[in-house]
Amino acid sequence: MPIQINEEKVSLTHSSGSSVEVYFFGATITSWKCGGKERLFLSKDSKLDELDGTKEIHGGIPLIFPQFAKASEPSAETANLPQHGTARYSTWKWLGVDVDNDEELTAKFGLTDAQVPENLHKEWPKKFELIFIVTLTADTLKNTLEVRNKGTEPFGFNALFHTYYSVPDISKVSIKGLNDITYSDKVKNFARFKDVKDSITIDQETDRIYENVPRDEFLIDLGQPGGVDNFTLKKLNLKDTVVWNPWIKARSISDFGDEEYKNMVCVEPGTVTEYIKLEADKTWKGGQILKVQL
Numbered sequence: 536m537p538i539q540i541n542e543e544k545v546s547l548t549h550s551s552g553s554s555v556e557v558y559f560f561g562a563t564i565t566s567w568k569c570g571g572k573e574r575l576f577l578s579k580d581s582k583l584d585e586l587d588g589t590k591e592i593h594g595g596i597p598l599i600f601p602q603f604a605k606a607s608e609p610s611a612e613t614a615n616l617p618q619h620g621t622a623r624y625s626t627w628k629w630l631g632v633d634v635d636n637d638e639e640l641t642a643k644f645g646l647t648d649a650q651v652p653e654n655l656h657k658e659w660p661k662k663f664e665l666i667f668i669v670t671l672t673a674d675t676l677k678n679t680l681e682v683r684n685k686g687t688e689p690f691g692f693n694a695l696f697h698t699y700y701s702v703p704d705i706s707k708v709s710i711k712g713l714n715d716i717t718y719s720d721k722v723k724n725f726a727r728f729k730d731v732k733d734s735i736t737i738d739q740e741t742d743r744i745y746e747n748v749p750r751d752e753f754l755i756d757l758g759q760p761g762g763v764d765n766f767t768l769k770k771l772n773l774k775d776t777v778v779w780n781p782w783i784k785a786r787s788i789s790d791f792g793d794e795e796y797k798n799m800v801c802v803e804p805g806t807v808t809e810y811i812k813l814e815a816d817k818t819w820k821g822g823q824i825l826k827v828q829l
């Protein structure tokens with residue numbers, strides 16, 4: 536069955552055998568399998584059966600809108616929003632399958648401001664419509680977010696794909712394509728640095744916002760023979776890229792296994808160091824394409 540739907544989620548399977556699972560809560564992708572393997576990290580302690588709107592999912596691809604952490608100076612409008620905005624705490628609607636052929640399987644999810652929980656909506660009472668488009672091929676997963684301003688005044692927002700990659704061994708991972716880019720280091724009180732090395736490795740808590748990244752393509756090299764299972768990540772119409780691994784701080788995150796930091800890395804394309812300004816009645820689009828070397 537290419538599409539299975541229950542109360543909580545949609546499972547999509549492409550003719551190649553690749554598949555995704557998307558929860559209505561946050562339109563969060565919690566699984567992407569291709570080449571017979573799971574490619575996304577999802578904490579074993581995630582409470583997927585208790586998604587009551589108060590707790591985020593640690594893993595998969597949470598969608599961040601309209602505010603990312605406190606990366607940019609929060610405007611008065613977004614100051615009271617929870618970390619990473621409201622979209623990931625809202626229950627999205629299934630909008631159906633758009634394309635289903637040998638090449639791709641594409642499905643859509645929608646969220647309007649009316650679906651945002653009341654206590655969050657009042658902190659950012661803008662009229663908007665979001666469409667999240669998920670496209671699956673044999674070896675790629677494409678995510679597109681469309682933001683439409685349904686109000687009469689312009690508004691500003693951040694958008695980010697908080698992608699958790701599954702990695703067999705973090706000590707062997709290197710991320711290529713972020714050299715010579717200024718980043719603010721959240722672990723060092725937002726001090727700014729630039730790496731000249733051609734790849735990033737992770738051996739401690741890492742929480743960096745790479746700003747205005749002109750390159751759109753990155754490699755996440757898992758360090759396995761022949762480059763097998765490496766990821767290529769392409770960002771579409773997004774300026775910044777966040778790299779996060781909580782390291783042993785994971786032990787203080789309630790729904791994150793103590794040692795699981797060894798098996799994940801987040802590489803998160805988004806626009807978070809400034810607010811994207813959207814005029815009334817206009818639509819903005821951004822996205823990412825993840826590809827696995829099979």
Ligand SMILES: O=P(O)(O)OC[C@H]1O[C@@H](O)[C@H](O)[C@@H](O)[C@@H]1O
Nearest residue numbers: 591604618619721742777779803
């Ligand atoms: O626990 P949350 O809210 O999902 O956030 C996880 C992490 O998300 C990253 O994007 C941030 O840069 C980190 O600072 C943050 O800790």
